[in-house]
Amino acid sequence: MSAVDASVEAEDVATPAVPWFERRRNVVSAFVGLHVVFLIALGPAIVTGDALGDLPLYRTWVLDAFQFGQWPGITVPWVYPVGALAPLLAASVAGLGAFQLVWFLLITLLNGTSIHSLIRGGSTAGYRAAWWWLVFLLVMSPVALLRLEGFTAPLVVIALTTLTRRPAVAAALLTAAAWIKVWPAAVLLAAGIAYRRRRPLILAALGVSVLVVGTVAALGGLRFLTGFLTTQADRGLQLEAPISTPWLWLADVRAPNTYVWQNNLLSTEEVSGPGDDVAATVMGYALPLALLVVAILLFRAVRARGPEPILVVVGSLALVTTLVVFNKVGSPQYVLWIGPVVAVLVWADPREWRVPAMLTLTIATLTTLIFPILYIPLTDGDPVAAAVLTARNALFLVLLGWSIRRLLALTRSPGLAAHTDAAEPVEPAEARLLG
DSSP: OOHHHHHHHHHHHHSOOOOGGGOHHHHHHHHHHHHHHHHHHHHHHHHHTOOOTTHHHHHHHHHHHHHHOOOBTTTBOOSSOGGGHHHHHHTTTTOGGGHHHHHHHHHHHHHHHHHHHHHTTOOHHHHHHHHHHHHHHHHTHHHHTTSTHHHHHHHHHHHHHHTTTOHHHHHHHHHHHHTTSSTHHHHHHHHHHHOSOHHHHHHHHHHHHHHHHHHHHHTTOGGGTTGGGTTTTTOOEETTSGGGHHHHHHHHTTOTTOEEEEETTTTEEEEEOTTHHHHHHHHHHHHHHHHHHHHHHHHHHHHHHOSOHHHHHHHHHHHHHHHHHTOSOOOGGGHHHHHHHHHHHHHHOTTTOHHHHHHHHHHHHHHHIIIIISHHHHHTTOHHHHHHHHHHHHHHHHHHHHHHHHHHHHHHOOOTTTTOOTTSOOOOHHHHHHO
16 A cells, blocks of 8 residues: 555545534535525515514504504503513514514524524534434424514523623623513523522622613502513313313313313413313412422532532423423423524433434424424314314423433442443533533
């Protein structure tokens, strides 16, 4: 063999080819291609100045605010935290006719930033997480592009991947997201329990909250500041919530006094039947109690191992899934509470990422089958649609059980590297989250 051949062979051994999925340009191309497809799908609405999904309602709130002075969360009660006004107003900067286009561009920017945050360190796990996140966004696109979770979900990915480098920035992002939709507060709680540098987290969270509260106070809206916590307290069991499954089937078989009905005030479908009011009341107490139990488990894990980034992510998954399972309200966008945390878990937990990743993608697929594809048949009592929803809700329970099991396993085993799959080298979670 010639010296040149030997040199080439030695170089090939020293620098093996990079797998296609670990090439930055391939991830970027996939991201761009996916969002071009989204843009084409939204094109007719954009061209005509129309809006899809929940955006017409958001646009109406902005119109009422400017024309009639009815500012949600400031001059009138609102179902959302007052921070949700920020993306609504941002989408209105080019006029209400361009609301759909600007909304899409803002979400595209956030999605792109979240992808960058995952692949920034160049690790195999980071690229794997980015591909998973792109698939998840595709599957959940009917709600990911057209509801407020389209803003909060990528913000949570960015925050969790920024935590160990800039904890104050991460806490500020999570707090801002929680003032848009409440659920990121669960991730912030997990970080507050399981991350070692709590002081910058607390100071940043307080700083953002003081800014929000101060702005609302200056505008004279303090009396409506916490209205989102009580506005929906009296609502019944929403059709898609896991707790509603028995009443859904009773309505499907035409059980006496059991039916699906539309709550026009909240634009939701609910189920009514014997004992539904009791179940709704019980869930009101069960949700905070379940969150407390999970928080205690997370505290125990921290005491056993010390604060670790992996505990932040696993604790976040357990808390967020608890928010979904023990909620009397259930909407398709709730899957977007879980997806961002799982995307980071794929990155941060190389030993155990496969089960939650597959479970969450299956949940997302079934959710999109339910809404928008099978939603009308579901409300009309179609048993196939009811079976799809039942399977989806059962998988929520499985995912919650997995996250609790993982949390307990982390409590018992002090080493992340223990029992690691020998086929894949494992970076410490701290280094992985540092990107």
